[in-house]
Amino acid sequence: MSKKEDINKDNIPVHIAIIMDGNGRWAKERDEPRFVGHQEGVISVKAIVEAATEIDVKYLTFYAFSTENWSRPKEEVDALMSLLVKTIKSEVLDLNKNNIRLLTIGNINDLPKDVQEELNEAIEETSMNTGLSLVIALSYSSRWEIQNAIQNILKDSKKGLVTEEDIDDDLIGNYLTTKNIPDPELLIRTSGEYRISNFLLWQIAYSELYFTNKYWPDFRKEEFFEAVIDYQKRERRFGKTSEQI
Ligand code: FPP
Numbered sequence: 001m002s003k004k005e006d007i008n009k010d011n012i013p014v015h016i017a018i019i020m021d022g023n024g025r026w027a028k029e030r031d032e033p034r035f036v037g038h039q040e041g042v043i044s045v046k047a048i049v050e051a052a053t054e055i056d057v058k059y060l061t062f063y064a065f066s067t068e069n070w071s072r073p074k075e076e077v078d079a080l081m082s083l084l085v086k087t088i089k090s091e092v093l094d095l096n097k098n099n100i101r102l103l104t105i106g107n108i109n110d111l112p113k114d115v116q117e118e119l120n121e122a123i124e125e126t127s128m129n130t131g132l133s134l135v136i137a138l139s140y141s142s143r144w145e146i147q148n149a150i151q152n153i154l155k156d157s158k159k160g161l162v163t164e165e166d167i168d169d170d171l172i173g174n175y176l177t178t179k180n181i182p183d184p185e186l187l188i189r190t191s192g193e194y195r196i197s198n199f200l201l202w203q204i205a206y207s208e209l210y211f212t213n214k215y216w217p218d219f220r221k222e223e224f225f226e227a228v229i230d231y232q233k234r235e236r237r238f239g240k241t242s243e244q245i
Helices: 023-029 034-054 067-071 074-097 113-125 142-158 169-174 221-232
Strands: 015-019 059-066 101-105 133-140 186-189 208-211
Touching: 023 034, 034 059, 034 074, 034 221, 059 067, 059 074, 067 074, 067 133, 074 101, 074 113, 101 113, 133 142, 142 169, 186 221, 208 221
Parallel strands: 015 059, 015 186, 059 133, 101 133, 186 208
Antiparallel strands: none
């Protein structure tokens, strides 16, 4: 029996964000090049998108490439970029068939032109879909995002569009690349590392964190359902007492 049966349909996280980690170690354990781990990781991405659709998650974010990942060996960066383009190209039809809308967050202008073109095309072609929003974080880091937001707030302040009194949670949220995307209720990280690695620092203020020892290529539907079940056992207090909830 699938763990899916144990999920409470009335308490599904609206937004789940995932730090996919462990592709390299997964490949190393098999004496394969790191790239093979990334290829297998794409199969996990597809499985989790399917699983999220099945339980009606509205937003699913994958940390696919961080600002810091640019300093990996050039051949690995190139391989990841081609894998991304190839995957998007081959999946657009399926995304549309499943009513999935593609979005990106991060410094997209930093990506190679062909990747940007492919992404923009897929974003445009899926923009009318109303099911799952699939968000891919690319050339993303929270500190970059927050710096960028502060620069833009200052620019707008000079134009008289923002005053000191206007600055609150909502306004700051509107200057982040996640504008219009609700904060994640659940953040998952695979591979036994207990770090956030510069991911969605503002947005995860009240997120539940779930860590698993599984490497990303081994994280499939059942592991995802298990994470959701674990989330459903938590009491989310947002700073209040149990009695107030
Ligand atoms: C982390 O494992 C994985 C990445 C930095 C890349 C993840 C990218 C993909 C799975 C492909 C593209 C994704 C989409 C959404 C189509 P690691 O290399 O840091 O592993 P290690 O810590 O074991 O070395």
